[in-house]
Amino acid sequence: MEIKKSAKVGQAIERLMKSEELNGSQLAMDLNVSRQHGSHMKTGRRNMPQDIAQESIRTYDNPEYITDIMFEFSSGYTPPVFRGKNLERHRLAIEQMTICEMEEAIRTMRAVCLVKPPQQLDKTERENVGNLIDEILDARTFIDNLLIQLQSEYKISIKKRIAACIPRWKARGWLG
Incomplete structure (x- = not known):
């Protein structure tokens, strides 16, 4: 990127x-x-x-x-803020959409097999992986938009919460 x-x-x-x-x-x-x-x-x-x-x-x-x-x-690599006319920008609406998109991503993840080496995939399998990526991106973008709404309404800083999580993530070996 x-x-x-x-x-x-x-x-x-x-x-x-x-x-x-x-x-x-x-x-x-x-x-x-x-x-x-x-x-x-x-x-x-x-x-x-x-x-x-x-x-x-x-x-x-x-x-x-x-x-x-x-x-x-980032030229669009990171998720945008959703401001479209077909989305209610209320925490409960965004929460519900986040749940729906996460569930759809999980269903798609369960249906797509990632065990096969990428170079061995046929056209349909590659399309399925592409669909999985799309579903994960939908979920990720709604998660980020829900975090934005939660900070805005509850005045709990995402930056400060991430800073507080870093020691735990390091302790778990998730960060180097």
């Missing part, structure tokens, strides 16, 4: 400023840029450089903003 050197993030900045109740001067000060530079990034006249994106992620513990920034800078 390649991380872009810069990206258009105007809508993300606009949403961040609204949710954090920031004005242009405060944003510029937080990111150590001129007010004009901040304004140009917000309006899309200027891309956000990678170093400013990193600083903004350190500065703002706003999961929706961080997810937007990660999605843009």
Whole structure:
């Protein structure tokens, strides 16, 4: 995966400023840029450089903003924030969709055999693996969107929870 050197993030900045109740001067000060530079990034006249994106992620513990920034800078490798008209953005609706997508991913995982070496798969088996990847991505994206909603509503920081989990993950040998 390649991380872009810069990206258009105007809508993300606009949403961040609204949710954090920031004005242009405060944003510029937080990111150590001129007010004009901040304004140009917000309006899309200027891309956000990678170093400013990193600083903004350190500065703002706003999961929706961080997810937007990660999605843009990763060229879509990380999941997006779901904002479509066919999804109720309430924790219970997102929770239910997450459960449904996780169950579908598990059903697909049980139906697809990954024992065979990849180079030995026929066309149908490769398509089944592709479908499994799609189902896992659906579940992963809903999980991330549920985490965003939980932090937003319950004010429990995902960053802090991950930091607290790292020693446990290391103790289990999951991290090196």
